[in-house]
Amino acid sequence: MTLPLTVLPEVAEALANGTPVVALESTIITHGMPFPQNVEMARSVEDVIREGGAVPATIAIMNGQIHIGLSSEELDRLGQTPDAMKLSRADLAVGLTSGRTGATTVAATMICARLAGIDVFATGGIGGVHRGAETTFDISADLPELGQTAVTVVAAGAKAILDLPKTLEVLETMGVPVIAYGQDAFPAFWSRDSGMRAPLRMDTPAEIAAAHLMRAKLGVPGGQLVANPIAEEDEIPAAVINPAIEAALADAERQGIAAKEVTPFLLDHIFRSTEGKSLASNIQLVLNNARLATKIATEITNQR
Secondary structure, rough: OOOOOOOOOEHHHHHHHHHOOEEEOHHHHHHOOOHHHHHHHHHHHHHHHOOOOOEEEEEEEOOEEEEEEEOOHHHHHHOOOOEEEEEOOOOOHHHHHHHHOEEEEEHHHHHHHHHHHHEEEEEEEEEEEEEEEEEOEEEEEEHHHHHHHOOOEEOOOEEOOOOOHHHHHHHHHHHOOOOEEOOOEEEOEEOOOOOOOEEEEOOHHHHHHHHHHHHHHHHOOOEEEOOOOHHHHHHOOHHHHHHHHHHHHHHHHHOOHHHHHHHHHHHHHHHHHOOOHHHHHHHHHHHHHHHHHHHHHHHHHHHH
């Protein structure tokens, strides 16, 4: 069966030649910020990967095809699609058969990256267990995806709006190695320290790459979560961001916001309450994750 993959020539050449490739999601473009800032940010992330010697592959659904890498024109078009579907594992196939434009979440990006033969994916933060999940059962599809799809995901931890202790518990149950990079603490997206210790710590991209390859050799399913702390100069300390998070959560509950609408609502609320600082930090942490992902992808290529 022919896969519905359209691979950008630059990415296809890199995959054929053994040049490292880093996958990028697209919901951060369609659901993260307005045009043209969203496209400017996406191009900056791609530039960081190229500067590190790898090739970026932004993934999105267009015209019934999984696009592995977007041209400049396609990136502009995606950034100006107001009704783009937000696609995860559950609706990826429907998005393809409907012919609509769709942006890939962490889970869907992992699936598509794996289909294309890409080992490493850089994002901002993964989804996880939402607060109150003991009654709502609101748990992101990102977590089981990490447990079954063999892609190393570099993120600044899980989004701080989530229930982080429960998120780590579910990741442990799914058999996902959670590796803090260069520190013992598990980072909390905008903040370097969530107050919790990460299950694992590694200090070099070479160690992370070796673990990725060893999991494949052992036949162990699933990927790795690399929790890369935001740079000190870009972080918003927990004492500052946590009150904004609590206020956003309370407002979401009052308004009955649920399901896929929760995260965009909370991020927008926090953006307004921090006078834009949360978005500025978000952009910097994505760039920081792209740099580390590039180094890990390069090490995987060299060690393989």
